[in-house]
Amino acid sequence: MANVLWLQGGACSGNTMSFLNAEEPTVVELITDFGLNILWHPTTGLQIGDQVQDLLKDILEGKVQMDILVYEGSLIQGPNNTGSMNFFADRPMMEWIKELSEVAGYVVAIGDCATWGGIPAVPPNPSESTGLQFHKKEKGGFLGADYVSKGGLPVINIPGCPAHPDWITQILVAIAVGRIGDVQIDDYHRPKTFFTNFVQDGCTNVTNFAQKVDGGFGTRGGCLFYEVGCRGPMTRASCNNILWNRQSSKTRTNHPCLGCTEPGFPHHDLKKGSVFNTMKYLGFLPREVPEGRTKLAYYIEAGFQKVLPKNHKVMETSK
Amino acid sequence: MSVKELNISPVGRVEGDLDVKVYIDNGKVTRAHTQAAMFRGFEKIMAGKDPQSGLIVTPRICGICGGSHLYCASSALDTAWGTKLSPNALLLRAIGQASETLQSIPRWYYAIFATDLANKKYADKPLYKEVVKRWSAYVGETFQIGLTASGLPVQIYALFGGQWPHSSYMVPGGVMCAPTLKDVTRAHAILAQFKNDWLEPVWLGCSIERYMEIKTWDDMLAWVDENESQRNSDLGLLIRAGLEFGLDKFGQGVGKFLATGTYLHKDLYNNPTIEGRNNALIQSSGFFDGENYHEFDHMKVSEHVKHSWYNDQEDGLHPWDEPLPTPAESQTLHDSDFDSQYSWSKAPRYDGHAAEAGPLARVIMNANPNNKDHQIKDPLFGDIIKKLGPSVFTRVLARVHEAPRIYKFIEQWLSEIDLDGEFYTKPVEKDGKGFGATEAARGALAHWIEIKDGVIKNYQVMAPTTWNVGPQDGNDNPGPIETALLGTKIEDPLDPVEVGIVARSFDSCLVCTVHAHDAQSGVELSRFKL
Numbered sequence: 038m039a040n041v042l043w044l045q046g047g048a049c050s051g052n053t054m055s056f057l058n059a060e061e062p063t064v065v066e067l068i069t070d071f072g073l074n075i076l077w078h079p080t081t082g083l084q085i086g087d088q089v090q091d092l093l094k095d096i097l098e099g100k101v102q103m104d105i106l107v108y109e110g111s112l113i114q115g116p117n118n119t120g121s122m123n124f125f126a127d128r129p130m131m132e133w134i135k136e137l138s139e140v141a142g143y144v145v146a147i148g149d150c151a152t153w154g155g156i157p158a159v160p161p162n163p164s165e166s167t168g169l170q171f172h173k174k175e176k177g178g179f180l181g182a183d184y185v186s187k188g189g190l191p192v193i194n195i196p197g198c199p200a201h202p203d204w205i206t207q208i209l210v211a212i213a214v215g216r217i218g219d220v221q222i223d224d225y226h227r228p229k230t231f232f233t234n235f236v237q238d239g240c241t242n243v244t245n246f247a248q249k250v251d252g253g254f255g256t257r258g259g260c261l262f263y264e265v266g267c268r269g270p271m272t273r274a275s276c277n278n279i280l281w282n283r284q285s286s287k288t289r290t291n292h293p294c295l296g297c298t299e300p301g302f303p304h305h306d307l308k309k310g311s312v313f314n315t316m317k318y319l320g321f322l323p324r325e326v327p328e329g330r331t332k333l334a335y336y337i338e339a340g341f342q343k344v345l346p347k348n349h350k351v352m353e354t355s356k
Numbered sequence: 357m358s359v360k361e362l363n364i365s366p367v368g369r370v371e372g373d374l375d376v377k378v379y380i381d382n383g384k385v386t387r388a389h390t391q392a393a394m395f396r397g398f399e400k401i402m403a404g405k406d407p408q409s410g411l412i413v414t415p416r417i418c419g420i421c422g423g424s425h426l427y428c429a430s431s432a433l434d435t436a437w438g439t440k441l442s443p444n445a446l447l448l449r450a451i452g453q454a455s456e457t458l459q460s461i462p463r464w465y466y467a468i469f470a471t472d473l474a475n476k477k478y479a480d481k482p483l484y485k486e487v488v489k490r491w492s493a494y495v496g497e498t499f500q501i502g503l504t505a506s507g508l509p510v511q512i513y514a515l516f517g518g519q520w521p522h523s524s525y526m527v528p529g530g531v532m533c534a535p536t537l538k539d540v541t542r543a544h545a546i547l548a549q550f551k552n553d554w555l556e557p558v559w560l561g562c563s564i565e566r567y568m569e570i571k572t573w574d575d576m577l578a579w580v581d582e583n584e585s586q587r588n589s590d591l592g593l594l595i596r597a598g599l600e601f602g603l604d605k606f607g608q609g610v611g612k613f614l615a616t617g618t619y620l621h622k623d624l625y626n627n628p629t630i631e632g633r634n635n636a637l638i639q640s641s642g643f644f645d646g647e648n649y650h651e652f653d654h655m656k657v658s659e660h661v662k663h664s665w666y667n668d669q670e671d672g673l674h675p676w677d678e679p680l681p682t683p684a685e686s687q688t689l690h691d692s693d694f695d696s697q698y699s700w701s702k703a704p705r706y707d708g709h710a711a712e713a714g715p716l717a718r719v720i721m722n723a724n725p726n727n728k729d730h731q732i733k734d735p736l737f738g739d740i741i742k743k744l745g746p747s748v749f750t751r752v753l754a755r756v757h758e759a760p761r762i763y764k765f766i767e768q769w770l771s772e773i774d775l776d777g778e779f780y781t782k783p784v785e786k787d788g789k790g791f792g793a794t795e796a797a798r799g800a801l802a803h804w805i806e807i808k809d810g811v812i813k814n815y816q817v818m819a820p821t822t823w824n825v826g827p828q829d830g831n832d833n834p835g836p837i838e839t840a841l842l843g844t845k846i847e848d849p850l851d852p853v854e855v856g857i858v859a860r861s862f863d864s865c866l867v868c869t870v871h872a873h874d875a876q877s878g879v880e881l882s883r884f885k886l
Contacts, residue, residue: 046394047394047396048419049416049417049418049419049420049422050418050419050420051415051416051419051422051521051522052419053419054419054420054520054521055419055521057463057467057503057506057507058507058510058520060507063503063504064503065494065500065503065504068494069494069495080467080468081467081493081494083471083493111396113394113395113396115395115683116683116685121685121686121687122394122395122396122683122686122700123393123394123395124375124393124394124686124688124689125393127688127689127690128688155416156398156401156412156413156416157396157397157398157401159401160401161400161401162401163395163396163397163400163401163683164395164396164397166396198416198522199419199521199522253780254527254529254530254531254532254779254780254782255445255530255531255532255533255534255778255779255780255781256534256780257534257536276519281514281518281519281520282507282510282511282513282514282519282520283511283514284511284514284515284542285514285515285518285519286518286519287518287519287523288518289518290514290515290516290517290518290523290525290532290533290535291525291532291533291534292517292518292523292524292525292532292533295412295524297522303412303413306405307401307402307405307406307409307412307413308405308406309405309406309407309810309811310406311406312406312408312409312411312412313408313411313524313527355536356536356537356775356776
């Protein structure tokens with residue numbers, strides 16, 4: 038049994054919508070079978086107004102136990118660190134979060150905005166947005182690098198734009214059933230169980246990547262790394278192992294991975310030439326190479342592969 | 357409870373809390389103010405960036421209608437760059453838009469709206485017990501079925517876009533995907549499951565074909581009483597309970613409606629232009645002033661900021677002429693001066709009028725006698741508007757009325773995909789202006805872009821919630837929800853659920869805090885979140 042409070046700051050509801058797509062368990066099962074008690078959620082909570090404010094006060098005074106604080110959306114600190122660009126229940130949201138984080142059993146940041154600032158934090162960052170415990174790659178964020186919750190953990194980050202529903206439900210269940218000790222987190226506070234393998238693991242175009250067969254929009258087969266900026270080889274996420282909406286993934290539908298589970302998304306801050314386009318040196322050498330290789334080693338290997346004759350069987354596609 | 361607000365007029369306001377202040381006199385609302393309470397500044401983020409940034413950024417304005425933003429963002433670039441769109445590309449974009457909207461219907465109905473009907477306010481009504489049994493949050497019998505089924509249509513979206521929410525598969529010149537027969541077959545199967553799990557047995561109690569024979573309000577009433585299965589379906593219960601609970605008696609609004617239309621026909625928009633858009637739409641656009649239909653012209657759209665927290669901007673500018681926003685200082689609802697600036701939302705106007713956007717606007721356009729043969733022709737809501745007028749009930753009925761038709765469309769469009777055809781034609785980037793629009797589940801959505809020196813110079817978004825929830829305009833005329841609240845009877849000032857029902861009938865993306873004040877003494881009676 039675990040009490041969950043879910044709040045949204047500089048959010049788009051994308052993670053809530055993703056969460057509502059959960060299949061195993063469904064959101065209904067999470068509540069009826071897994072003992073998750075949602076104290077309040079902005080989209081589905083039934084309490085209104087004063088009842089919500091009273092609930093928040095009861096949590097702060099210790100009358101109601103809040104095992105998990107889920108936060109979706111960026112922490113809006115603008116203008117000039119007042120937080121008044123995001124009022125919630127008569128106060129800047131950041132003031133609520135500061136106080137609630139002190140009484141929370143565990144704090145879970147869901148989605149890129151909550152983890153490291155996400156799109157709202159792209160320069161010029163008009164709302165002075167940041168993440169709960171990171172600002173892009175830098176540890177600190179709103180709660181500071183040293184923050185630990187009452188349960189003894191820093192903020193657990195479930196990044197993604199949005200986060201996959203399984204990533205959300207499984208971590209919530211782990212806390213609810215007392216198995217959070219089995220969840221290891223990496224340097225960016227991501228649960229390793231989902232964020233160790235790369236998006237490329239399980240990608241259906243992986244043979245084309247190895248043999249340097251280019252893909253592109255509106256074509257079948259081929260690898261999207263060379264021309265349209267796919268970040269599958271340098272992005273840790275389970276998208277090609279635990280599929281989306283039970284069906285597919287970006288790379289399986291010819292959509293370059295945008296690297297949305299890594300801090301720094303959107304990468305290169307959307308500067309000209311960085312959207313759906315592989316940035317290159319000298320017009321042919323990719324600026325960013327797969328994780329775990331030096332540039333030189335990768336260029337030699339790729340160059341070698343590029344001049345080898347292609348087996349027509351690799352090039353074949355079918356409707 | 358809420359959906360949250362998308363408070364966007366240039367891209368860049370935030371979904372977040374909307375506060376509402378209502379003044380009550382003799383139990384009735386005499387004045388209402390809506391306040392959007394969060395700012396992110398999306399249009400400022402996009403300025404100076406890659407022209408295709410909107411494809412990634414704008415879906416993240418709103419995760420509820422991200423696919424609709426994508427439809428607009430890709431269309432705006434299509435018109436700016438003069439791309440070529442193959443029939444397949446238009447079909448796959450329409451399938452994505454339609455799947456997202458179909459998902460939203462049960463999700464909105466059960467999670468957002470129907471739980472209000474289980475409020476104790478209606479406890480003395482004969483149908484109350486049945487409503488509670490079916491529609492209570494999480495435990496209601498059909499709440500569970502409907503909420504679970506709502507995930508199915510977006511599985512279809514994922515087959516072509518990779519995932520939902522937040523794919524960027526629609527790009528200028530077409531779509532990224534090149535689906536195979538397996539994808540098309542699977543999409544058909546998922547669609548059938550949606551029909552068999554929820555749409556026919558739970559929602560309609562009859563076949564889709566039978567429901568689509570309804571042409572008038574009298575037909576609709578006769579349909580309810582035709583047999584036990586229809587009478588007892590969720591739609592049958594909504595009609596009976598809606599009338600019994602008096603949902604047809606309040607929440608009228610401004611009585612003027614705007615639709616930007618959607619679903620560009622596969623053979624009529626292969627060379628996208630702003631001028632050619634209206635004619636290529638399957639779901640027609642238009643402005644209905646309560647009496648007559650007018651052709652939609654995006655140049656008649658303007659925004660007012662007299663009452664919005666933005667400085668250095670004139671009232672009544674067309675989006676292409678609007679500056680990037682300069683945020684003013686905001687206040688809490690308590691400290692706001694409603695004669696001055698009081699919301700992060702701007703106030704959009706069409707030809708000077710406040711207009712309601714949403715499914716009701718769409719189905720009214722479907723009854724336009726001028727619609728062409730390739731456009732939807734459905735007289736039902738032309739009749740309902742005459743007989744019942746706009747109200748909470750009419751709005752909700754319109755919202756759910758679309759499900760069977762959208763279902764049939766997706767089925768048809770899937771079968772029209774030519775697996776040997778093109779899906780994408782690489783465009784040539786250039787400077788210029790573009791306009792793209794669609795109908796998100798909750799109404800008219802449009803993007804305006806200006807590209808200069810190869811980067812975005814200006815990007816403006818006008819969302820359905822902005823149309824509906826915007827504050828007063830430059831002449832102090834209230835917005836649609838502010839107007840719809842007027843005259844609403846508040847039975848219990850400590851639990852003014854009626855205000856919530858009105859706001860939710862618009863399916864606003866917002867969390868609202870309603871503060872009820874005594875009109876004479878100004879004493880605050882209560883406040884609550886929507």
